[in-house]
Amino acid sequence: MSGAGEFDLITRIRARAAAMAEARGDVELGIGDDAAVLRLPAEALLVVATDTLNAGVHFPVETVPADIGWKALAVNLSDLAAMGARPAWATLSLSLPQGDAAWVDAFLDGFLALADQHRVALVGGDTTRGPLSVCVTVHGFVEAERVLRRDAARVGDDVWVSGTLGDAAGALSQWRGGEGVETALRARLDRPTPRVALGRALGGLAHAAIDVSDGLLADLGHVCVASDVGAELEVDALPASEALREAFDAEARRALQATGGDDYELCFTALPAQRDAIVAAAREAGVDVHRIGRIVERRGVVALSGGQPWTSSRAGYTHFR
Amino acid sequence: MSGAGEFDLITRIRARAAAMAEARGDVELGIGDDAAVLRLPAEALLVVATDTLNAGVHFPVETVPADIGWKALAVNLSDLAAMGARPAWATLSLSLPQGDAAWVDAFLDGFLALADQHRVALVGGDTTRGPLSVCVTVHGFVEAERVLRRDAARVGDDVWVSGTLGDAAGALSQWRGGEGVETALRARLDRPTPRVALGRALGGLAHAAIDVSDGLLADLGHVCVASDVGAELEVDALPASEALREAFDAEARRALQATGGDDYELCFTALPAQRDAIVAAAREAGVDVHRIGRIVERRGVVALSGGQPWTSSRAGYTHFR
Numbered sequence: 085m086s087g088a089g090e091f092d093l094i095t096r097i098r099a100r101a102a103a104m105a106e107a108r109g110d111v112e113l114g115i116g117d118d119a120a121v122l123r124l125p126a127e128a129l130l131v132v133a134t135d136t137l138n139a140g141v142h143f144p145v146e147t148v149p150a151d152i153g154w155k156a157l158a159v160n161l162s163d164l165a166a167m168g169a170r171p172a173w174a175t176l177s178l179s180l181p182q183g184d185a186a187w188v189d190a191f192l193d194g195f196l197a198l199a200d201q202h203r204v205a206l207v208g209g210d211t212t213r214g215p216l217s218v219c220v221t222v223h224g225f226v227e228a229e230r231v232l233r234r235d236a237a238r239v240g241d242d243v244w245v246s247g248t249l250g251d252a253a254g255a256l257s258q259w260r261g262g263e264g265v266e267t268a269l270r271a272r273l274d275r276p277t278p279r280v281a282l283g284r285a286l287g288g289l290a291h292a293a294i295d296v297s298d299g300l301l302a303d304l305g306h307v308c309v310a311s312d313v314g315a316e317l318e319v320d321a322l323p324a325s326e327a328l329r330e331a332f333d334a335e336a337r338r339a340l341q342a343t344g345g346d347d348y349e350l351c352f353t354a355l356p357a358q359r360d361a362i363v364a365a366a367r368e369a370g371v372d373v374h375r376i377g378r379i380v381e382r383r384g385v386v387a388l389s390g391g392q393p394w395t396s397s398r399a400g401y402t403h404f405r
Numbered sequence: 406m407s408g409a410g411e412f413d414l415i416t417r418i419r420a421r422a423a424a425m426a427e428a429r430g431d432v433e434l435g436i437g438d439d440a441a442v443l444r445l446p447a448e449a450l451l452v453v454a455t456d457t458l459n460a461g462v463h464f465p466v467e468t469v470p471a472d473i474g475w476k477a478l479a480v481n482l483s484d485l486a487a488m489g490a491r492p493a494w495a496t497l498s499l500s501l502p503q504g505d506a507a508w509v510d511a512f513l514d515g516f517l518a519l520a521d522q523h524r525v526a527l528v529g530g531d532t533t534r535g536p537l538s539v540c541v542t543v544h545g546f547v548e549a550e551r552v553l554r555r556d557a558a559r560v561g562d563d564v565w566v567s568g569t570l571g572d573a574a575g576a577l578s579q580w581r582g583g584e585g586v587e588t589a590l591r592a593r594l595d596r597p598t599p600r601v602a603l604g605r606a607l608g609g610l611a612h613a614a615i616d617v618s619d620g621l622l623a624d625l626g627h628v629c630v631a632s633d634v635g636a637e638l639e640v641d642a643l644p645a646s647e648a649l650r651e652a653f654d655a656e657a658r659r660a661l662q663a664t665g666g667d668d669y670e671l672c673f674t675a676l677p678a679q680r681d682a683i684v685a686a687a688r689e690a691g692v693d694v695h696r697i698g699r700i701v702e703r704r705g706v707v708a709l710s711g712g713q714p715w716t717s718s719r720a721g722y723t724h725f726r
Contacts, residue, residue, distance in 0.1 A: 133440035138535030214459030219540035
C-alpha cells in the first residue's frame with residue numbers, strides 16, 4: 085500500500101483522463117474543478133444512468149482491479165445501450181480502504197480501455213475512504229424518436245435477445261462451487277460487453293428494450309409490468325455459448341440462461357414485420373440476435389419448453405432478499 | 406428492519422420523486438427505466454458533480470437518516486453553486502446493509518426537503534446491498550459567460566467568503582471530545598446550506614470560486630494552484646458565528662475557521678472595483694459575505710494575524726492521510 089493522498093490520486097486520474105476529454109471536444113472543464121462543465125449537442129435528449137458495484141456483492145472480492153474498472157463502466161454503458169443512447173461522458177466515485185495508487189492505476193487500465201472503445205470521457209468524480217465501492221454515472225444522447233423504453237412492448241411483438249445467456253451466472257456457479265472457473269465464462273462475468281452499437285441500431289426499429297442484469301425472466305418481467313402486457317418465452321430457444329454447453333448439463337444450463345444475472349445482453353421487443361430489419365441491424369452492429377418468445381395480453385412471464393410450462397428453482401437476482 | 410426488496414425500495418423512491426419530476430416538465434423518463442431521459446435547455450452548458458458520503462468517514466455513524474439525506478444532496482449542490490450553476494436533476498445510488506424501508510423513508514425526508522427547495526428532480530439511481538454509502542450525482546446549467554472556475558483568480562483580486570466558518574468543524578471537535586455538541590453547530594454539520602443563490606448571483610461578477618469543504622486554507626490553496634497565483638489571508642477577518650464564539654476560545658476558533666472542513670460556504674475572488682456589486686449580489690441572495698484577503702503573485706497561501714504570519718497545527722482535511 086503506497087498511501088497516496090486524495091489529491092495525488094485525483095491528479096493521477098486526471099492525467100490519464102485528459103486525452104479523451106480533449107479528443108471529444110465537448111468537455112469545457114473536466115476533472116479538477118468543483119464540477120465538470122460540458123457542451124451539449126443540439127436536438128438530443130440527455131440520458132443518465134448510475135450504478136454502484138460493491139466488493140463481495142457485485143463482484144468476488146478477489147476480482148482484479150482492471151476487471152472491476154471495466155465492469156463498473158460496462159454495466160452503466162449497458163444501461164445507455166438499453167435506451168438506444170450513444171455514450172459521451174462518465175463520472176467515477178471511488179471508495180477505497182487505502183489510497184493505493186497501484187490499485188487505482190490498474191483499475192483505470194480496465195475502466196479507460198472500455199471508455200476508449202466508446203469514446204467516453206471521464207470528466208469528474210471523487211475518491212473517498214471507505215469499503216471498496218465504485219459508483220459510476222454515465223451520460224449519453226438519444227434522439228427523441230429513437231428512445232427504447234421499458235413500457236413500449238406491444239401485444240404481438242416478438243421478444244429478442246442478443247448474444248448468449250448464462251455465461252456470467254455459470255462462472256459464478258463454478259466459483260461458488262469451489263471448482264475451477266472456465267476462462268471463457270469468467271471473461272463474460274468480469275468483462276461484460278455493453279451492446280451499445282446494437283442499442284443504437286435498434287432505435288426507431290424495436291419497441292421496448294432492457295439490459296439483462298437481474299436475469300432474463302426477471303428483466304423481461306420488468307418490461308411486461310411497465311408495458312402492462314405479458315410474455316411467453318421459449319426456454320429451448322435461448323442462445324447458449326459453447327463454453328456453457330460444455331460446462332453444464334441441459335437443465336442446469338437452461339436455469340442459468342433463464343434466470344442468471346450479469347449477462348448485459350439486450351432483451352427487446354419488435355413487430356414481426358421488422359424481423360429482417362432487426363437481423364440486418366444486428367449484423368451491422370456485429371452481434372447475433374435470437375427470437376425467444378412473444379408478447380401476449382395475459383400478464384406475467386410464462387416460460388415454455390416443448391410446449392409445456394417450464395419452471396426453475398432459481399429466481400432473478402435481487403438485492404435485499 | 407423490514408427487509409424490503411430492492412424493487413420495493415425503488416418503487417417507494419419513485420413514488421416520492423414523481424411530483425417534482427412532473428413539476429419541472431423536462432423529465433421525459435425518470436426513475437423506473439434503465440436510465441433517465443431528460444430534455445435540455447438551449448444555450449446552456451451542462452454542469453455535473455458527484456460526491457459520495459460513507460458512514461463513519463463523512464458523517465458520524467449515529468447521524469439520523471434524514472440528515473444523511475440532506476447532506477448527501479447538499480454537498481453536491483454546493484459544488485454546482487461553486488460553478489455558478491442552477492441545479493436541475495439528481496441521481497442517487499444508495500448502498501445499505503439491509504433493505505430497511507423506514508430508513509429509506511427517513512433518508513428521503515431530508516433529501517427531498519432540500520431537493521424541493523432547489524426544484525431538483527430525483528431522476529434515477531440504484532439501491533444495492535453493502536456498507537452504508539450514498540453516492541449522489543447532480544446536474545445543473547450555466548451560461549458560458551457565468552462559469553465560476555477555480556483557475557480564474559487574478560493578482561489583485563479580493564478574496565471573499567460567504568456566511569461563517571468553523572461551525573461544522575466545531576461540532577465535530579465537540580463530538581470527538583465526548584462533550585455535548587451545541588445544537589447550532591451540529592445543525593451546520595448535519596444540514597449544511599448550499600449557497601446556490603449566491604453562486605448564481607456571482608456568475609459574471611466574481612472571477613474564481615470554490616466551496617469550502619476541505620477547509621478554507623486548503624480550498625483557497627486549490628484555487629491558487631489552479632490559477633497559478635498566491636493569496637494572503639487575514640485570519641482575524643474570518644467570519645464566526647455567535648455559537649462558535651461562545652464555545653471556543655479565540656485561538657481554537659481561528660484554527661477551526663481557517664482549517665476546519667464541511668462548511669460549504671463559497672470562497673471566491675473578484676476585482677476590488679466590484680466590491681459594491683458583490684455586496685449587493687450577496688444581499689439579493691440572502692447571505693452575508695466578508696472580504697478576507699487578496700490574491701498576490703507569490704505562490705502559496707499565507708495566513709496573517711495582526712500583520713504577522715499565523716500558523717495552525719491543523720491542516721485541511723484530506724482522505725487517505
